[in-house]
Amino acid sequence: MNAPNIEYGILGPILIVLAAALIGVLIEAFVSRRYRYILQTGTAFAAVALAFLQLVLIRQTSSKAAVSSMSIDGVTIVLQGSVLIFGFLGLLLIAERGFQSFTAQAAAIPGSNEEQKALVSGLQQTEVFPLTLFAISGAMLFPAANDLLTLFVSLEVLSLPLYLMAGLSQRRRLLSQEAALKYFLLGAFSSAFFLFGSAFIYGQAGSTTFDGIRKSIVESGGSDQFLLVGLALLTVGLLFKVSAAPFHAWTPDVYQGSPTPVTAFMAAVTKVAAFGAAIRIYYFAVGGLVWSWRPILIAISIVTMAIGTVIAIAQKDIKRVLAYSAIAHSGFLLTGIIALSKDGLNATLIYLFTYGFTTIGTFAIVTLVRDSGGEVSDLNRWAGLGKRSPLVAGTFTLFLLGLAGIPLTSGFVGKFAIFTAAYKSGNISVVVAGVLASAIAAFFYIRIIVMMYFSDPVEDGTSVVIPSAMTVATIAICAVATLVMGIYPQPVISAINSLAFFAG
Amino acid sequence: MSLGTSDTLVYLIAIPLFSSAFLLLGGRALDRVGHLIGTAASASSFVVALIELNKMLGRDAESRGVTQHLFTWINVGSFQIDATLLLDQLSICFVLLITGVGTLIHIYSISYMAHDIDRRRFFAFLNLFIAAMLLLVLGNSYLNLYVGWEGVGLASYLLIGFWNQKPTYATAAKKAFVANRVGDVGLSLAVMIAFVQFGAVTFDGVAKGIEAGSASSTALNAMGAAILLAAVGKSAQFPLQAWLGDAMAGPTPVSALIHAATMVTAGVYLISRSNFVFDNAPTAQLLVVIVGAVTLLFGAVIGMAKDDIKKALAASTMSQIGYMILATGLGPAGYAFAMMHLLTHGFFKAGMFLGAGSVMHGMNDEVDMRKYGALRKVMPITFATFGLGYLAIIGIPPFAGFYSKDKIIETAFNAGGSKGIILGCVTLLGAAITAFYMTRVMLMTFFGTKRWDSAAHPHESPWLMTVPMILLSIGSITTGFIFSNGDRLKNFLAPVVDKHHHEHETELLAPIVVTGLAMFAVAIGISIALAKYSRKTIPASAPTDVTVWTKIARRDLLQDDFNETVFMRPGQSLTRVLAFLDKRVVDGAVSGVGAMTLRLAGDLRKTQTGYVRSYALLILLGTVAILAAILVVTV
Structure with missing residues (x-):
């Protein structure tokens, strides 16, 4: 028996990031504390940049890889590119040292002496960098997986580091650890469904590769109960990851509890990866079963939009508002999958690409508004920010308008493309719900804007902290992207349209 | 109608837009000259508009429209949207109104806002508003219009909330926002329907699609209703009218520009622009008429009960726009008259708002008319210009409002059958009530006895404020005659709104009879107001022992x-x-x-x-x- 042939070139981007993550672990273990931060950040940024370069080099690839367990095609390239860009921006925020977002020693018990000692002596651990790199590599594998088992493994590679990262917050550590534990337990719970579903599908299709499943559906007509049960359970696992209702409950707690740079990273990267995987499954593997999954996804999409937008109105914590907003956006994104057309595919990728910038920028701004104890996430204390820090408030306004999908921001282009695609495919109910939900959603985004500009500032020590160049760069890149892709989105749209094809 | 191309249209929008950005980014360094830059930008845009008008008049009547392609905005698969500007007979009317009246209001604001430390920012927002409003009327597709639509919304919240020291102002801004969002849902749905039915969102594409018969009447009615919803939100029509009164919290020049002359009339523009939809959607058209008729009376009744001069004017704006919406619902005969009333109203209502601002300027920002009285001697210019606007709005010949309102009443009577009689009577009743409440405003403000606060020392406003008022009042005198003489405006607009040259329907009443009836209604309104307010002294606080109907009217009809x-x-x-x-x-x-x-x-x-x-x-x-x-x- 011959050893299987591995295409190292086209798997390069993933391998580079994975290798750097391993190097990061070694650095953390063996390098003296003084040089760790610089080496860790250097390795991480270099790895992501190199991986991106390699990705650009292989951008014309369209083939299966690693014995058909992966598919490196245009869709993968776009998604991996998005993951790398958002991963880079997330890393910039994580590397910000001015704020002490991360606990000095994650292993120390909250409130214990060790923790206090580590904090006072400034013994900052830097394990967050290799963790982030592992998460990025998982997020790159996830949309590339062409096999249920690879998909499962990459899901875990993506999730496990995120569970840890969620618990690293310096401030309100108990909240942070609780969020991490919740995320882990629920993640494990939904992973079990996912695996169970995979087993069912394998039982019916006799294969775990997407091509095999696709073929078996064509041959059998797809009316087999086991296949459908498997699909339903698989759907649960995926919907958990994209935080669609009713699998969304973890999102606000985790978004709130995690260190904000991690929230920014998670919000953008996980969404891209999870929707990327979902697209490959629904469009490619089980596209033949559209009659069975479309009605369910329509219902879930509508419920998700409704829950996300309506409950966001009642929130008083900025991070929870943004979490519900992320839930609502998952609802909007699902309409792209429901469309099941080339337009829907393009639109989903465009939406993900534009959304990532806006959401990272939003959370980056959240890290800036602080008082002596750390970030101020109570919305009432953001009142009057427009008067004290017009530039920050202005940029935040831009991001919020982008999330609301107001014209001339990238959010509008994404929403327009995705709703148009869904409408063209004849799923009008979901579009009407989407338009209504957008209108409601705009209300709570604008409420924040109104609050920043039209209320009097409260004198309670809340102020905007001047960040280092890394956070500034992140915000600037995100703001420019949000604006430019709103006014002149054509180059991005053309690029994605011409790339987005599945390898047959 | 064939469309030529032009490469100068973009300057109309670009000048105020760049000026706005410049003023915002320039920071405090520009504080001393910001207002001059802003005014110059608006004036330059007006000059460009005049040049365009001159060019347009030089072209043949059937090929007066021109377009300018800027760039491809969105191109998703088979579907492409261009950012293209369209200047035709309909949009040039708006462009001239926006830049012309807009420039006068800029000049007025130089003095009105002289003591505000944030005057530069105010002018930046005014310029932003002008740019967005121009984009709204120059877009060649529903989607381009949508961008401008959101833009004027944004600019108007910024301007309403400009004096944001008081929470009520923020509430007002929020209320306006919610009403507009409801309207925006309508516009998004209209865009979607247009796209699905015709595969196009340009006005031209939709019109051609309808002509080719590619849409069912249900779809057209749905699209019409969606457009109406959008118009209702933006133009403060029933049942989304509540925000307009509260929006008066903003600086008075803003009320004059946004809430009298331009933004609130965007709904009228949208419906006139979509004439090809409504002409083929009778149910939606009927809805338009109903909304117009209800708002017309609704606003007028509220106007009778208001003591706040700006709120009384706002209620009157609501009512006058009701006339315009009603006219647009009357089909090809109505669009031109709706536009005519819109333009004349732009002059006289903006003039009256500036007049109200001038009064407030002299009275320590007092808005309660019960604290005015006998101001005609101390503020003669304000009195004269406001008075001319008053004569115009109640429709005394030969002032502007007479021509435009008279035509709408006439067209309403000619709508045919019982519908015509009902609408005719509603418009007549509206005219009578208008005469009543405007006379009341005049009497309470300029006549009678002094009821001033001891701290008030009313004086005439400086020339920077009076000159725009004088110019606007000249418009209130002359525009009606200019537009209606020889059906000039109607013929000018015909290629856009009345392509099939509909002949006049049968006349129910001879025009002279309609005019007579209207004059009679106005006379009744004035007489009642005179009887009620000129003899007796006006109490300094609103009487409380009034009928329940008055109370309800004071509460904005609940x-x-x-x-x-x-x-x-x-x-x-x-x-x-x-x-x-x-x-x-x-x-x-x-x-x-x-x-x-x-x-x-x-x-x-x-x-x-x-x-x-x-x-x-x-x-x-x-x-x-x-x-x-x-x-x-x-x-």
Whole structure:
């Protein structure tokens, strides 16, 4: 028996990031504390940049890889590119040292002496960098997986580091650890469904590769109960990851509890990866079963939009508002999958690409508004920010308008493309719900804007902290992207349209 | 109608837009010259508009429209949207109004806002508004219009909330926002319907699609209704009218520009622009007429009860726009008259708002007319210009409003059948009430005895404020005659709004009879007002022993109470219930149901609401639901 042939070139981007993550672990273990931060950040940024370069080099690839367990095609390239860009921006925020977002020693018990000692002596651990790199590599594998088992493994590679990262917050550590534990337990719970579903599908299709499943559906007509049960359970696992209702409950707690740079990273990267995987499954593997999954996804999409937008109105914590907003956006994104057309595919990728910038920028701004104890996430204390820090408030306004999908921001282009695609495919109910939900959603985004500009500032020590160049760069890149892709989105749209094809 | 191309249209928008950006980014360094730059930008745009008008008049009547392609905005698969500007007979009217009246208001604001430390920012927002409004009327597709539509919304919130020291102002801005969002849903739906039915969102594409018969009448009626919803939100028409009165909290020049002359009339523009939809959608057209007729009376009745001069004018604006909307609902005969009333109204109402601003300027920002009185001697220019606007709005010949309103009343009577008679009577009644409440405003402000606060020292405003008022009042005198003489405006607009040259329908009443009736109605209104307000002294505070009808009118015909009861409270409750469900009820189900458990849970974990086990249960329930659904689908 011959050893299987591995295409190292086209798997390069993933391998580079994975290798750097391993190097990061070694650095953390063996390098003296003084040089760790610089080496860790250097390795991480270099790895992501190199991986991106390699990705650009292989951008014309369209083939299966690693014995058909992966598919490196245009869709993968776009998604991996998005993951790398958002991963880079997330890393910039994580590397910000001015704020002490991360606990000095994650292993120390909250409130214990060790923790206090580590904090006072400034013994900052830097394990967050290799963790982030592992998460990025998982997020790159996830949309590339062409096999249920690879998909499962990459899901875990993506999730496990995120569970840890969620618990690293310096401030309100108990909240942070609780969020991490919740995320882990629920993640494990939904992973079990996912695996169970995979087993069912394998039982019916006799294969775990997407091509095999696709073929078996064509041959059998797809009316087999086991296949459908498997699909339903698989759907649960995926919907958990994209935080669609009713699998969304973890999102606000985790978004709130995690260190904000991690929230920014998670919000953008996980969404891209999870929707990327979902697209490959629904469009490619089980596209033949559209009659069975479309009605369910329509219902879930509508419920998700409704829950996300309506409950966001009642929130008083900025991070929870943004979490519900992320839930609502998952609802909007699902309409792209429901469309099941080339337009829907393009639109989903465009939406993900534009959304990532806006959401990272939003959370980056959240890290800036602080008082002596750390970030101020109570919305009432953001009142009057427009008067004290017009530039920050202005940029935040831009991001919020982008999330609301107001014209001339990238959010509008994404929403327009995705709703148009869904409408063209004849799923009008979901579009009407989407338009209504957008209108409601705009209300709570604008409420924040109104609050920043039209209320009097409260004198309670809340102020905007001047960040280092890394956070500034992140915000600037995100703001420019949000604006430019709103006014002149054509180059991005053309690029994605011409790339987005599945390898047959 | 063939369209030429032009490469100068973009300057109309670009000049104020760049000026706005320059003023905002330039910072404090520009404080001394910011107002001059802003005014110059608006004036330059006006000059460009005049040049365009001159060019347009030089072209043949059938090929006067020109377009300019800027860039391809969105291109998704088979679907392409261009950012293209379109200047035709309809849009040039608006462009001239926006830049012309806009420039006068800029000049006025130089003096009006002289003591405001943020004057530069104010002018930046004014310029932004002008640019967005121009984009709205120059876009060649529903989507381009939508961009401008949102832009004027944004600019107007910034301007309404400009003096944001008081919470009421922020509330006003929010209210305007919500009403507009409801309207915007209408516009998005209209765009969607247009796209699905015709595969195009340009006005031209949709018109051609309708002509080719590629849409059912249901679809056209739905699109018409969606457009109407958008217009209702933007133009403060019934039932989304509540925001306009509150929006008066903003600086008075803003009220004159946005809430009298330009933005609130965007709905009239949208409906006139969509004439090809409404001409083929009788049900939607009927809805337009009803909305117009109801608002016309609604606004007029509110106007009778207001003591705040700006709110009285706002109610009157609502009512006058009701006339315009009504006219657009009357089909090809009505569009031109709606436009004519829109333009004349732009002059006289902006003039009166500036007049009100001038009065407030002299009276320590007092807006209560019960504290005015006998101002005609101390503010002669304001009195004269406001008075000319007054004569125009109530429709005394030969002032501008006479021509435009008279035509609308006439067209309403000619609508045919009982509809014509009802509409005719409504418009006549509206004219009578208008005469009543405007006379009341005049008497309370400029005549009678002094009821000033001891601190008030009224004086005439400086020339920078009076000159724009004088120019606008000249418009209030002359524009009506200029537009209606020889049906000039009607013929000018015909290629856009009346392509098929509809002949006049049968006349129910001879024009001279209609004019006579209208004059009679106006005379009644004036007489009642004179009887009521010129003899007796006016109490300094509003009398409380009034009929329940007066009370209701003072409360804006209960519009806020209605909104609160019907929309806001249920909405808030729904939000609370959903949030509650999300947090607690699932947990209750897990723990064996019961209030005890819930209370215990609440006590135990007040800070944290989420239990992992309830989340997990939710996931399980969701899974069961999905499994059930997928199996049901197969059976």
